[in-house]
Amino acid sequence: MSLLFRAVSCEVWPGYPAAMTTLKTVLVSELHESVDNPRTDFGDVDALAKTIDAQGLIEPIVARPREEGGYWIVAGARRSRALKKLGVKKTEVVVREYTREEALAVTILENEERESFNPMELARGYQNLINMGVSKADVAKQLGVSQATVYAYASMLRLPTPIQTAISSGRLPADAGRAIAGLLSSRGQPAHCVNH
Numbered sequence: 001m002s003l004l005f006r007a008v009s010c011e012v013w014p015g016y017p018a019a020m021t022t023l024k025t026v027l028v029s030e031l032h033e034s035v036d037n038p039r040t041d042f043g044d045v046d047a048l049a050k051t052i053d054a055q056g057l058i059e060p061i062v063a064r065p066r067e068e069g070g071y072w073i074v075a076g077a078r079r080s081r082a083l084k085k086l087g088v089k090k091t092e093v094v095v096r097e098y099t100r101e102e103a104l105a106v107t108i109l110e111n112e113e114r115e116s117f118n119p120m121e122l123a124r125g126y127q128n129l130i131n132m133g134v135s136k137a138d139v140a141k142q143l144g145v146s147q148a149t150v151y152a153y154a155s156m157l158r159l160p161t162p163i164q165t166a167i168s169s170g171r172l173p174a175d176a177g178r179a180i181a182g183l184l185s186s187r188g189q190p191a192h193c194v195n196h
Contacts, residue, residue: 021096023060028088030070031063031080036104038124039117041168042078049082057083057091062106064098071095074103075110101132105142112143119167119174123153130154155181 061076071093073080083091098106108125111117117125129139130150140147156167156177163180166172 021094024093024095025090026063026071026093026095028080028083028091031061031073031091031093032066032070033077033080034072034074034103034107036100036128037073037077037107038121038128039077039107039111040121041118042081043116045078045081045085048078049085052079052082053086060092060094062094062096062110064096064103072103074098074106101129101134104129104132105139108143118170119153119177120156120164121168123156126150127154127157152178152181155185158184 057079059076059079061079062074063071063076064074066072074096104125108117108122108129111125112122126139126143130136136147136150136154140150143150153174156164156174159167159177159181163172163177167174167177
């Protein structure tokens with residue numbers, strides 16, 4: 001099942017009521033990137049803009065309403081940047097009443113499905129959910145991974161910045177980063193990630 005289908009058709013987080021979903025035409029200027037999005041590398045937005053210019057927007061952006069007006073982007077930050085680069089004024093958006101936690105879970109799932117997060121972005125995504133008070137067990141259940149995976153990725157956030165940079169850029173494999181983090185942990189070095 002594609003993530004977009006899951007994102008617009010079913011409950012993501014247990015215990016929350018099913019969210020209302022609508023397809024709306026909105027001003028591109030009303031779309032705001034979420035501060036919770038762990039992504040830092042947006043890739044080649046110029047190439048995406050050329051594709052959208054040639055073929056149109058194949059998959060709509062998914063967003064949730066902002067209290068201040070406009071919408072927080074849940075899935076489609078790169079698409080939004082490409083539309084802005086093209087000077088597009090309006091676009092169709094799937095608007096859904098997500099909670100902040102639900103929105104971040106969908107962001108992580110969508111990027112994992114596309115394999116577009118680097119390992120450190122994924123680590124930040126897991127940790128952001130933990131920081132919001134979601135237990136590692138619930139993070140693991142909703143994202144379809146083990147608790148050990150959630151902890152291993154989140155623990156990479158305590159690695160020195162040069163190692164994190166090497167992991168982000170692909171110069172150091174994520175399993176090596178997780179192994180280094182595990183060694184540091186076994187030697188009693190304090191972990192910076194919250195352990196729920």
